[in-house]
Amino acid sequence: MDERAMSVRGLDHAMQELRHGRYGFYGPLVRERFLDRLPGTVSPTDYRVLRFIEASSPPPPQLSDVAALLLVDRARATRVVDQLVMDCLVVRVRDEVDQRIRRVELTDAGRRHLATASARRSHLLGEALADWSDEDLRSLAAYLRRLNDSVARHLPA
The missing domain is CATH 1.10.10.10 (Winged helix-like DNA-binding domain superfamily/Winged helix DNA-binding domain)
Structure with a gap:
């Protein structure tokens, strides 16, 4: 895998963590605090x-x-x-x-x-x-x- 593909994969991973990670900004714990x-x-x-x-x-x-x-x-x-x-x-x-x-x-x-x-x-x-x-x-x-x-x-x- 070339460097650009690795960078894109890293960005995708960071976006997934932001959206779905337990402590990601849009993840379940923050969403619960937000909605509460x-x-x-x-x-x-x-x-x-x-x-x-x-x-x-x-x-x-x-x-x-x-x-x-x-x-x-x-x-x-x-x-x-x-x-x-x-x-x-x-x-x-x-x-x-x-x-x-x-x-x-x-x-x-x-x-x-x-x-x-x-x-x-x-x-x-x-x-x-x-x-x-x-x-x-x-x-x-x-x-x-x-x-x-x-x-x-x-x-x-």
Whole structure:
């Protein structure tokens, strides 16, 4: 394996650790600490769906999009969305073009919840990076934006 392939593998490993590692920033322990301090009782799955709806809009996603995100059938996705509706965080709306299609849209309460979550996530990230210099933070942010742009450009949608 050449040096570039090893570097890419190392980056992939670091990203996996960030996402799935026990102590990774998006791992289970940090996610539990993060969600525990938010108002209401939103599960990790609920939070993921709320973020997906926010990122997908406009137009809001369909229930089948939520099922695809969660890698579950429509029945399971319906139960998740039903709970979010009962919590007044989302509503189902008819598509403006095709009235047969139902979409899932954030409510004002859902948007406020995500704004609170975003502030909390930024606070936790700030704690984790407290010993980083401003220059290092700017560099990391620039590299992550560049990575996202490259992925969007080179990988099929």
